[in-house]
Amino acid sequence: MCKPRGLVLGVYCHVDLTEGREGERLRSITEIEASSLLPRGRRRRQIKVEYDGDDGASRVKTEHWEPPDWMKQLGFIREMRSCRDAPVDNMGAEKCYDTQAPAHVRRFQVLVSLMLSSQTKDQVTGAAMQRLRAHGCTAENIVATDDKKLGELIYPVGFWRNKVKFLKQTSAMLVTEFGGDIPNSVEGLVRLPGVGPKMAHLAMDIAWDQVSGIGFYH
Template identity: 80%
Template sequence: MLSAVMTSPYFVHTRSVTNQRRNLMTSSSLGSKLTCKMRNPVPVPCEDVKEEETEIKLSSHDTTHGSSQQAAMHPQPEASPQRAHSRRRRQLKVEYDADDGASSVKTERRQPPDWKKQFELIREMRKGRDAPVDNMGAEKCYDSDAPAHVRRFQVLVSLMLSSQTRDQVTAAAMQKLRAHGCNAENIVATDDETLGKLIYPVGFWRSKVKYLKLTSATLQTDFGGDIPDSVEGLVRLPGVGPKMAHLAMDIAWDRVSGIGVDTHVHRISNRLGWLRKPSKNPEETRKALEEWLPRELWSEINWLLVGFGQQVCLPVNPLCSLCLNQHSCPSAFKSSPAKRPKSGSPPQSLSPASSFKTKTEPGPDDERIKREASHAATSPASRTRKTKSKVS
């Protein structure tokens, strides 16, 4: 009788309802417990929270869909990979946008405020092209009828001789070398004494004899008597610096690789304030000028400022009163006082280019000649000659 009552549909239905109420009470108690814990946060181990969340999910699935219990036991791990994938894509997109923005923005270099006007005025003062560099520079010292590799070699030799030497002395030495045979083979075959007589009196002529022999031997063995076609190759040669290398690339190879900065370009760039801070040597000046000067002016600035430095912006006592940039140059009249015209004479005109022929730069050879002359005048031999002349 008892078994019949327990197996009747009424008792079966009542037992299922009771189980569902018990599950609902369990889930509600767990939900209230979690709600209380959220309101009063207490550190709970992560594993306990995950187990409670799993029980809630299972009980909810049991109350709604009895058949979905197996699916709840095997959750689909799709949410976390999707979130990681979406987060990774966002990072790539940000990096791509940042790269595009960096490539599109062009950083502007600092340029001197009045450099264009000053440059044009120097062109005005140099329009006569009558400075020593215009007639006796490296562009005028090679034999135009010689083969191409010999012409390039002669350009390099003239640049090596021009260091610490006036253009007039360099041109005279190159004329004697060309008559002797200015190519790598002949220079190597010439003894040091003969070569020294040919290039004398260029500055540091003894050292330049050694450099010419070593460079000529290197060019003959490694380059077939020609000169390297790169700045890196040129500066490896004995006695060749960055200024000579850039000028050789421009004159010999017709390639603008950089600005040839000598003592004139170095001095004038600092005087005009074309550098962010005063430079200590020509190499620092070259790097500072190349940061902002347009590349199409790199070839012109050398001969332009060299001739300007030979005629107007002299190293000692510059002719600021004749310079068209005297009102914008920060160094005007600081190195030398303004030259005042004599009373009764009309003021000098600033525009004609012929007015810049009045004075050229005193070179080191002039001072050396003066010292040798004064030494000769005070030597015992000169005194003996003077005594003999008086007796006679």
């Protein structure tokens, strides 16, 4: 049986006879593996093998991908929306508040309309907001309204029972912490029951005129 040292020398002899880049590559790998067979304290120093013109950097060419005909499709969308005659244009959250109300009440009504609009057609949301405004759509008045009456006012919006609960909880928080106004940040808005990130960004755009993430194209 060969001793480890003899095995290492045997490997070197075999490798030295190999020519070309593959031979150099094989030798560098074999030296590292074979050195582990030497006694402790006598291991060979590892040598990094480099070649002319090899800077070690990988040059990968990246191409910018675009959907086919996306500019053409965008033009069609702009043409289709040029008249602004969809239900959301007349009954969306930016059309549901009372323009004559104080600023903090307008902002509250924007938030309420967004909360009602989830899983609900714009026509249904708009009608519910008209009933709420006739009843008195302020945070203080929502808190004072019993659940049964509030449900009658917002029905048939989607998940109206859950929204009655969210409206009462949110209105109570707004009265206690913000004097009936709404928070002026996304972080503050998403703390409110029934308000998610999408509603929060839209509320920032419509109520506070601040585009924080997504917003309407004016």
